[in-house]
Amino acid sequence: CVIFGYRGAARPPLLFQTFSPAESHIFVALYQEGPYLLDPFHHAAVERKEGFWRMRELAPDRFYASEYYRSYYSQTRLAEEVGFFVPLAGKDALVLSLMRLRATGPFGTADARLLRDMAPAVIGFCKHRWPSLPAEGVAAQPSGETIAMANELDRAHIWKSLSLTSREKQVVDLVLQGHSTESIARALRIVPGTVKVHRRNIYRKLKIKSQAGLFARFVEIIDARIG
Missing domain, CATH: 3.30.450.80 (Transcription factor LuxR-like, autoinducer-binding domain)
Incomplete structure (x- = not known):
């Protein structure tokens, strides 16, 4: 537990x-x-x-x-x-x-x-x-809008070093979570062929050839953030 x-x-x-x-x-x-x-x-x-x-x-x-x-x-x-x-x-x-x-x-x-x-x-x-979470250095409880903005900024920070477009970053997120091409297409309301184009462009920009390479890049970024 x-x-x-x-x-x-x-x-x-x-x-x-x-x-x-x-x-x-x-x-x-x-x-x-x-x-x-x-x-x-x-x-x-x-x-x-x-x-x-x-x-x-x-x-x-x-x-x-x-x-x-x-x-x-x-x-x-x-x-x-x-x-x-x-x-x-x-x-x-x-x-x-x-x-x-x-x-x-x-x-x-x-x-x-x-x-x-x-x-x-x-x-x-x-x-x-647990009526609320530990503050962890936050002086006051932020509003819902502030949290949402911080969430987006944090995710942008995670991927900013990858030189990807906003849509490509969305695709990276979904691929790493375990979504198939068809599932990504449904989530982003685009056709599967467009998802495949985004994936090819992502792999080309990152100079990788597989999802394993994409996950390795994710780990590198996380390690850099911790360091």
């Missing part, structure tokens, strides 16, 4: 965990360094989803074949992750994640039904325990 707070693209504060030190390194330390930006749970929290959700309900169509999954998420050795999504004041949110390892197997239908029924009580408890 782990509980993270989410505030736009900012580094998510850890609110609670039940991991061993070795597990915490993967689920918390590594996650907070940058992989959270590609996490379906992070995106769902920022989008203000509420209630009980399973990873399989939120993940993009190519999530389990994505470089993010192969390079980071597979290290967790999870059979399944589910979560209670709790919107807080302003644009903040927290997610209480429950996980089962491959050795145990995924949550059964009855388990998921019980957890879904428990959602109102769990959400109420979480809001009582």
